Amino acid sequence: MSRADGTDGASAADGLVSAARSVGREAARCAAAAETARRLDPDVVKAVVAAGFARHLVPAAHGGDEGTFLELGRAVSAVGEGCTATAWCASLAAHIGRMAAHLPEEGRRAVWAEGPDAFLVASLTPLGTARPVPGGYRLSGTWPFVSAIDHADWALLAAQVPDQGPRVLAVPRGTWRTEDTWHNVGMAATGSHTVTVTDATVPAARTVARDDLFTGRGAARVVPRLAVPMQATTMMFAVPALGAAKGAFAAWRQHAERKIRAAAGAPAALPGMPSFNRVTWDTTLARTATGIDAAELLLERAAETADSFRPTPAPTPGTGLGPDLDLDLGPAPGPGFTPLETMRIWRDCAVATDLLVGVADRLFRAVGTGGQSSASPVQRFWRDINSVAGHQALQVESAATAYAHQALGF
Template identity: 40%
Template sequence: MTAQNTGLAAAAEKVKLIAAEHAAQADATRKLAPEVVEALREAGFARHFVAAGRGGAQGTFAELTEAVLLVGQGCSAAAWCASLSAYSSRFAALLPREGHDEIWASGPDAFVVTGQPPMGKGTAVDGGHRLSGRWTYVSGVDFADWALLCGVVGEEGRFFAVPRKDFTVLETWDSVGMKATSSHSVVVDDVFVPSHLSFSRTDLVTGTSWSPVESHNVPFQAVGGLTFAAPAVGAAMGALDACVSVLSGKKQAVTSAVDLVRASGQVESAKLLVEQNARVLDDREFTPAAMARNERNVAYAAEVLVDAVGGLVRAAGTSGLAEGGALQRFWRDVVSSSSHVALRYETASVRTYPASLYG
């Protein structure tokens, strides 16, 4: 397909600067500054996949990936939330037409967050369902307008869109990395969800929507862990910049130079892989082999990024681990983000990629 430039990548340059300015504060307070949240909203991350008819950008995966990489160089947590806000709106697009009317009633910039594992239980009632449950690791929930939560109804998995007034947030996120993603727990207690705010999990898996927008009709396997890998790559790019800053003007040992060169190659290779994944999605190359390769790519990228940032810390030496310094923060963030279940070989690719090789 022909890429449509929405201006998101250009706007992300400004977000990068604002996020970088507040990154140390975000790490210390465990939440994004209001200025950063507003910058994400103004840049258009939440509206990126929203239909043009709703005032959205109806953008591409490639431009979103580029924008997330940029923000990640300034603040890993901001990039994580930027990515999740865009992809969660893509999920919300699977709701019936009346659901679109409600989610985006006030405009396309509503922040939607997602609890993907089926941790709730829904009971069918007249006009919809009653939903209860507790969902962990719901990133960006501090500033969410809606939560899209998966629950089980009989034998079926379903997603339910719940407005902010109808769920409680428990501050349970306590990771040593990606501290400011607000990946807390969400609790819903016997809330009525009308039918137009729910859709089958099967629709998400198969990428089936009534909407004609191409990005709303993409199999879940094809996207895979790109949502999480792109922020990790951006963070590693930020770590590379931070390492160079530490080493500039210092006499470098040969070992530092070797570590720096190796890490730069690893970061660049991971960047190329996530960019390839985005092109596959925009080109709608949804063959089993292409989708399996996408899964492999993000798992491999996560693996090499952890090695890369470790090498950058070695290259920088003790000064690179200064409390409050950017390098050690990026290091923790990359290690934390790369542990996500969607970026693990056994989850992302072992079941599918070998089969694509064997034919």
């Protein structure tokens, strides 16, 4: 693991992480233009796919890598050091590939008919309606905030089915139309526009009950190791912010080193005038490096716990916490994890993100007027990290309530 201060922890010299560093450099080069366009550069998306993100969690039976969450997290972080938006889209594409493994076999074959590198997007809030018809469903609805929709081959969209409950339906490009609605100041390049589907027929084999997806039951018969409950994969949203914090820290260090060297040879300040205070810069360096390392340790523990998942024959009971928020992290933890283990992962991801917001705010303040130019990557990372932290899946309050219910038993 590469630490915030540049020292090395455990080795991550695997293929995806190595390729991710190149993707991060290319994404950084294109970041300003991508923000203006409000979508990722097509060549950067091609690089993300070529690096292996889309196939990383795809079942081997369909040509995928069946990789680990830990390796994926390290790769996403490496991309995030160059561009948070690219890391976000790469992370979601990989995790949504795992979600598609919950489809019946015929549906999986359709999604990966042209290979495991299909680029998938999703909206798992059941905002649409799916009416049962012979052989499948008729789908209609509108879903906002679908990241990277401009580059998608397939979309997983959640809808309410009358008398059945919510289902997730896989639809190919050409099924939806995209409305240009993404104008946010943070994560601008994700292109998280609104998707509308009107009366599209979806075969039953390209659908799965949302409960089966969220609990992991749907994939248990396909790739048991990847049948992880949704709340135990919250790192998909948090790790891009880790990479962004590292990128902001690197940019701040360049600025700080120039200031410190310049101050060393500068004449003494006039009486009564403020002088350069080296302690301020040293303290910022130490606190920032520590904050990033702490967040990384939490996120890597979450990934390692998810990688340790082994399903049991029967699913665990529900948490009894009631309906979820925003992207709906789902009802109950799935087989193989206790509810407490699952909620600890969610807690760790939310707290890690909160730590990274503190890092970003400190660096933005410390870099000063000279480093807050619109051309500075520090301000871009600052906006992006705060935007990521606004995602409902990363709210400390929600995670704390869910964790406390399990930890205290009431």
